[in-house]
Amino acid sequence: MREMDRVIKPTQPVMPDMDKYIKEIGAIWDTGIMTNNGDKVNRLREMLADYMGCRNIDLFVNGHSALQIAIQALQLEGEAITSPFTFVSTTNAIIQNGLTPVFGDIDDTYNLSVESIEELVTDRTSAIITPHIFGIPCNVEGIEEVAVKHNLKVIYDGAQAFGTKIRGKSIGCFGDVTMFSFHAIKIFNSIEGGMLSYKNMKLQRTFELYRNFGISYGEMGTDVEVVGMNAKMNEFQAAMGIVNLPGLDDEIKKRKGLAEAYCECLKDVTGVQTYPYDADIDYNYAYFPVRITKDYGISRDELWLRLKEKGIGTRKLYDKLTCDYSCYQGTEYRRNSQYADKIKGMALDLPIYGTLSETDVAYICNEMKTLGA
Secondary structure, three states: OOOOOOOOOOOOOOOOOOOHHHHOOOOOOHOOOOOOOOOOEEEEHHHHHHHHOOEEEEEOOOOHHHHHHHHHHOOOOOOEEOOOOHHHHHHHHHHOOOEEEEEOEEOOOEEOOHHHHHHHHHOOOOEEEEEOOOHHOOHHHHHHHHHHHHHOEEEEEEEOOOOEEEEOOEEEOOOOOOEEEOOOOOOOOOOOOEEEOOOOOOOHHHHHOOOOOEEEEEOOOOEOEEEEEEEOHHHHHHHHHHHHHHHHHHHHHHHHHHHHHHHHOOOOOOOOEOOOOOOOEEEEOOOOEEEEOOOOOHHHHEEEEEEEOEEEEEOOOOHHHHHHHHHHHOOOOEEOOHHHHOOOOOEEEOOOOOOOOOHHHHHHHHHHHHHHH
């Protein structure tokens, strides 16, 4: 029996064995190097490259800085087609680089639809910059076709998608550049942290410049070649990544079991739609989104509140489209978001993390059955 007074959090960070982390950071006191491409950052980079099967990768202090730098390094101008159904970082990075976001619609994967992209391309479009939301991949083949047809760059915001594979191929091997976030509540974390994986090896030096103030070092001294920022991952972050990465596959396996339990428990609940997982995709199960339709009996917002009252934390992801936030008001952005406008009032992310039990899942599902009756 589960403890009925236990609060079930909406998410939990993956924490390594504390002694292993303490041992890993101990060497930092020996070297006296805490940042600037220390041994641990270089070691984590190699571990991640091996894990993903993508050799061109670079590490950053966080995912948002990495995304900003990816856009900046590709020297994009004009318009970027993007999804409004995402965390605000995606839209912020586009605007911070002087691009105009054009908001497309989503499809049943919660991701930017290929058809919507085609409808929005103009002679001002330079890129498609869009997330793999909830760790669920975009239609990468369809997006690639559109990009080639219109000579567009493709940058994926893979903040939520680390560990996801399409037919055995890492999600980071698609597009021109993919950003990953290693924030504390991501399925793999380095406390904070970010990564870019990319096709063109020549981008490596550009990324290095932009993440270190644009500084280059030569025999005659230093120069500043570009207007960069301080976006370097430090050794303490890298140490957390080093001790967390070996447990990632086990964490994904645990979450997959929980997702299967959710799908089984909720399959006959009227008004609750679980995601139809594709056998060709190895999901990371970073999120477990469900849709609460009008047939359920109460709204998504009321369900969120009622579950909260019972000590069950869930997340309304995303109850606002990014183009509707107040910081973007006053500027007219092109948008085609009819389906996204509908889904934003239906989507609910249920708890899913390795320390959650199947007993907890059964409890959550039984409460949802009762509340919707």
